[in-house]
Amino acid sequence: MENLKDIMDAVVSGNIGETKNTIRQALEQGISSMDIIDRGLVAGLDVVGEQFATGEKFLPEMMLSAIAAREGIDIATTGMEKGQYKPKAKVVMGTVKGDLHDIGKNLITLILGSRGFEIIDLGIDVHEEQFVSAVREHEPEILGMSSLLTTTMIGMKDVINALAEAGLRDRVKVIVGGAVVNQEFASQIGADYYSRDAGSTAVLLEKILA
Numbered sequence: 001m002e003n004l005k006d007i008m009d010a011v012v013s014g015n016i017g018e019t020k021n022t023i024r025q026a027l028e029q030g031i032s033s034m035d036i037i038d039r040g041l042v043a044g045l046d047v048v049g050e051q052f053a054t055g056e057k058f059l060p061e062m063m064l065s066a067i068a069a070r071e072g073i074d075i076a077t078t079g080m081e082k083g084q085y086k087p088k089a090k091v092v093m094g095t096v097k098g099d100l101h102d103i104g105k106n107l108i109t110l111i112l113g114s115r116g117f118e119i120i121d122l123g124i125d126v127h128e129e130q131f132v133s134a135v136r137e138h139e140p141e142i143l144g145m146s147s148l149l150t151t152t153m154i155g156m157k158d159v160i161n162a163l164a165e166a167g168l169r170d171r172v173k174v175i176v177g178g179a180v181v182n183q184e185f186a187s188q189i190g191a192d193y194y195s196r197d198a199g200s201t202a203v204l205l206e207k208i209l210a
């Protein structure tokens with residue numbers, strides 16, 4: 001679809017104004033928020049990621065694309081904020097220590113929030129003791145961790161170990177995700193579940209609670 005390609009191109013070029021304009025046009029033409037996010041904004045970030053890996057783009061350019069995508073997600077999801085009903089379950093969520101990537105995590109919290117979950121978002125660069133305190137304080141059914149870097153993913157294991165040391169491991173289901181994480185890694189570190197993307201995370205959580 002032409003509009004989605006325009007959105008993708010605007011993200012790749014890091015053009016924030018153009019990203020917003022193309023999203024507004026797409027919304028006016030009835031293209032769904034999820035298509036705009038997955039096939040426009042995230043598709044653009046994937047291209048930027050590849051260009052960064054091959055040295056075609058540098059960090060400041062990747063940052064501009066990230067800002068364009070984040071602001072774009074805000075526009076694409078206006079009005080989809082919170083479910084109107086009693087929370088299905090509490091979810092503590094954060095990006096692990098050393099890791100500043102939060103676009104994926106924010107997308108997940110937004111979608112879970114819109115589907116009736118109460119989210120306690122700890123943000124980025126979250127250390128194990130912060131996860132443990134949040135589990136103790138909020139008593140969530142689910143603890144979610146995100147990691148985008150091979151150098152930070154091991155922080156997820158530190159959190160699981162810290163939960164065990166605090167005697168809290170059995171009180172919460174741990175779900176992990178992020179571009180570098182997979183099912184094998186999740187099993188290795190003793191997480192309960194791995195999920196690939198925002199949509200399947202919501203479906204998975206609903207299944208766990210059922």
Ligand code: B1M
Pocket residue numbers: 042045046047048049050052053059062063065066098099100101102103104105107108143144145146147148149150151175176177178179180194195196197198199201
């Ligand atoms: Co970064 N970066 N980055 N970056 N960045 C990647 C991840 C990278 C793959 C790019 C590349 O080289 N190809 C690479 C990592 C390589 C590796 O470790 N294997 C990389 C690098 C190297 C770095 C720096 C080290 C660069 C540097 O400084 N030299 C640096 C690290 C900073 C740090 O964290 N300490 C860095 C910085 C940045 C920016 C700040 C510029 C920016 C982040 C802005 C922000 O998040 N606020 C950025 C960006 C934008 C990217 C790419 C281009 C896009 C990431 C993204 O937002 N994707 C990325 C390349 C790529 O992934 N294609 C790259 C869209 C988002 C919706 O997807 O986050 O994967 P994602 O989330 C998905 C799923 O993974 C899943 O669902 C989400 C929605 O579908 N998911 C979960 C995520 N968390 C989950 C949790 C769950 C379940 C599912 O359960 C709880």
